[in-house]
Amino acid sequence: MLATLGRRAILASYAVLIVVPLTVILFGTFKTTGALFENPFAPPTSLSAENYRTVLTEQNLSGAFVNSTLVTVVSVTLTLFLGSLAAYGVARIPGWRGWLIFGFLVLGMSVPAQANMIPQYVLFGRLGLLDSLLGLILINVVVTLPVAVFILGGFMRTLPSTLYEASALDGSGPWRTYRSVVMPLSLPSLAATAIFLFVMHWNELLYPLLFIQSAEKRTLPLALLSFQGEFQTDYPLLFTGVVLSSLPVVVGYVLLQRYFVAGMTSGAVKG
Incomplete structure (x- = not known):
């Protein structure tokens, strides 16, 4: 009691x-x-609704919303595609070799982002990718790819080897097996990973603050900083921006909540 x-x-x-x-x-x-x-x-x-009108028109939060949507959607799509390919390849390698490669791929999760920022900034500057949404997309994919491999690899390793053998007997090659067998079975894990990546990319502030200088290329978290001045902060406008920027995450999680729970649970089972 x-x-x-x-x-x-x-x-x-x-x-x-x-x-x-x-x-x-x-x-x-x-x-x-x-x-x-x-x-x-x-x-x-x-x-x-005066605060909402001011935020969307005078503060140009609508432009930042478009930039965040573009960066997030493309980053999540590329990360899911590359991460699922890597996880599928690792799952097909039997024994300790597969676990060794899997551990190497997810090793990036243990490296703090701040430790790589100076070399990344120099490299992207030489490639001409600073102050560009393309550079922001590429760095997002690179940083979060180990997370996708970790989640998707944990699930794909639970798939029985008989599925691959049956697909091979039907004449399917590795790409056909990946597309027609593995991906449909991995939908819950893909949905869970997509939500997790969406939240990470949508709320990312560190790399936009480092790479983006132009006002027209700011993402939502970076645009919200403009509501905070050196001596004064307009909290009603800041609160309005926070509410608007949180709506896509809340709606997405509500719609895909059951897939998120199912995907995280299945990925935690060791096959």
Whole structure:
């Protein structure tokens, strides 16, 4: 009984810690700066969309939204394709050799991003990829590819070898087996990886801050920094930008939640 009450108390406290800041942010999107500081917990007196209009038009958040969408969609697509190919190849290698190659591919997860930033900046500068969305896409793929291989490889190793043998007996080569057998069976794991990568790329600030200088090429996290000045921060506009930038992630997770849970669970099973 006491243990149950303790768990409920902990969960209730955690819920309060989540709900209260979210409520302040949502209420703040309909307030002025003065009204927000006067009583941040009070509901807005009117549901004026002035902050949303200002953010989308005057602050050009719509342009940053397009840039983030382009970078995120292309980065996730390329990472899933390359990661699934690598995971499929590793899963077909039996014994310790497969595990050794798998470990080498996911070794990049243990290297802090900050440790590679100076050589990456120099390299991309020599290639002419600084201040470009293409350079941002390439660095996103490189950095998150080990994550995709780790998740997808864990699932593909659970597929029985008889599937590959049956496909070979039907006359299918490696590419046909990958496309017609492995990929359809890997849809839950692909969906889970896609959501995970989408959140990482969509919220990425470090590399856009390092690589992007032009205002018209800013992504959403970088654009939100413009709401914070040296001596003053426009919190209602900042809250509005945060809400708008969070909507795609929330909607995507709600629609693909069951695939995310199924994919992460199946990837955790050792075959």
